[in-house]
Amino acid sequence: MDFRSLIAARGALSGVIADALVVVVAGELKQQTLDKPLADALQDAVNQGDLQWKPGRVLYLHRLPGVKAPRVIVAVAADGTAKAIRTAVQAALGQAKGTGAKHVAVAYAGTGELGAEHAEVAVTSAADAVYTYRHTKPSAQPAPALQKLSVVCTKTESKAVQAGLARGEAIAEGVRLARECANRPANHATPTFLADQARQLGKQFGFKVEVLDRKAVEKLGMGSFLAVAQGSDEPLRFIVVRYEGAAKSQAPVVLVGKGITFDTGGISIKPSAEMDEMKFDMGGAASVLGTLRAIGELKPKVNLVGIIPACENMPSGRAVKPGDVVTSMSGQTIEILNTDAEGRLILCDALTYAERFKPAVVVDIATLTGACVIALGHHNSGLFTADDALAAELLAASRKALDPAWRMPLDDEYEEGLKSNFADMGNVGSRAGGAITAAMFLKKFTGKYRWAHLDIAGTAWKSGAAKGATGRPVPLLTHFVLSQARQPAA
Structure with a gap:
């Protein structure tokens, strides 16, 4: 897989170009830093009971008006710890595997800056999601469509994200x-x-x-x-x-x-x-x-x-x-x-x-x-x-x-x-x-x-x-x- 960072201003995720946009939400609903199309959709899903604010819960939104990514997957990470984020990312990527998405962008909403550990978690979770043993099983299912994963970050976060991507990719290969x-x-x-x-x-x-x-x-x-x-x-x-x-x-x-x-x-x-x-x-x-x-x-x-x-x-x-x-x-x-x-x-x-x-x-x-x-x-x-x-x-x-x-x-x-x-x-x-x-x-x-x-x-x-x-x-x-x-x- 190809792992890289993708620069975007905080609160401007609707403009991210990818086959699927995974939005990991942590903290309370009111703390989410989302632009209007995503914020309105998230609030409506919670109000309608379509998304429970519990760790690992996901919501799939298709062709959301005002959002460039044709697929949006919202995943709840509760307290925002690395462990909670991994649970959320794994659940979201499990949902993405069932689609034709080749490029998934992972973004984090909520308070606090994005760090190396967040990028590392995204990489290792994606690598685990696409691994399939084939050496003595040629009839194994074909590889998932997922080929590229980007971690969305701001310019000030990019250095830490790059370090996390490098470490995550090395560990994933190991x-x-x-x-x-x-x-x-x-x-x-x-x-x-x-x-x-x-x-x-x-x-x-x-x-x-x-x-x-x-x-x-x-x-x-x-x-x-x-x-x-x-x-x-x-x-x-x-x-x-x-x-x-x-x-x-x-x-x-x-x-x-x-x-x-x-x-x-x-x-x-x-x-x-x-x-x-x-x-x-x-x-x-x-x-x-x-x-x-x-x-x-x-x-x-x-x-x-x-x-x-x-x-x-x-x-x-x-x-x-x-x-x-x-x-x-x-x-x-x-x-x-x-x-x-x-x-x-x-x-x-x-x-x-x-x-x-x-x-x-x-x-x-x-x-x-x-x-x-x-x-x-x-x-x-x-x-x-x-x-x-x-x-x-x-x-x-x-x-x-x-x-x-x-x-x-x-x-x-x-x-x-x-x-x-x-x-x-x-x-x-x-x-x-x-x-x-x-x-x-x-x-x-x-x-x-x-x-x-x-x-x-x-x-x-x-x-x-x-x-x-x-x-x-x-x-x-x-x-x-x-x-x-x-x-x-x-």
Whole structure:
């Protein structure tokens, strides 16, 4: 899609030329800064009960006299917060999709100036509205007619709007890449495919890309990662991508994404119902690739490293068995009590590998536990860290990105559940607090740097009729990396 700003004086929306004009109204009715044709139509619709002044309500007006745009869609944003505006824009664009409009202009009415966050919301909402997965479904519905979106603003607002458009478009492209990778079936989205995606990003944005094979991983002593991969005929890949946007002296931000391209559970095999959705178990890896793409577009002054351990978790005569003990790259031994708790086994070696970059901060992202879904549902990602300042930074990024997360406990007492009689630790604890003990397991490999863990098992994809990847938490991660670019160099 083509995203741009469109200059118009406040209160002169009737003269905006577009196939459809979306008017987002916030605040009270009397506060709307609309010229007479639009103001009269809005007041009449409210008086007649055709438009309720509630968040997300929309009104479609066709060929309104005195208005150049042939289609007008009024959407209510209530308090005018970014979240309310997103709800309004999404509802309006849903209405516009059913028309032949190719160019939609989004304008905001009410008090206050238009900011970058408003433009970003418009772009990401539009990108979400037009996304359709087609790679293995050639019979998919044709692309929506919407090809161009303009954000209407005044001259004084244009600089902020341009910044918001750029950020929104970069995030939207990152989300699209993450969704596209995760939506592909496991016979397409293999570890090798993820490595190829990383190499393509390297060529496009000048990233340094290194892909390690089994022999290189063995040499590094990643016994935990190797144990998970050994049951599959599909070769593992350990992917490292580096963006260097700041001085070499500045410690990098490191993102580690779980890349299980299909998870059967291994010998501890999963129930067959909905097992097809385990193609989404590389949602963490997909989000790292998507964030790298967004950062490549925006080029902030920050150093960023993406690490993706990628493999399948399959049952076979070679597969790791419950009770096996393996030695991680850190030298710590692990009793594998449940082969379906494999994500933490590949992440722990990647977290140890991250030490070599002497990072400013490490964030791992993983569709790690069903327990997190039970705890938080599908709205908030689970955030785990013992660092209060880091938690505050990530939560601030989640709010700014409208990509919510909720901080979970990480008290030392939870570590008791990981004790083993035969190794330094077991890979699972009891069922109670399963998402927390999983995070406690990872914490054992992060003592040399600031660290946080995002459990996205409930947010990386949707089930049911809307089944598909969401691209989360690319928006959160992108805003977090951008915020680190404003921190002083190490």
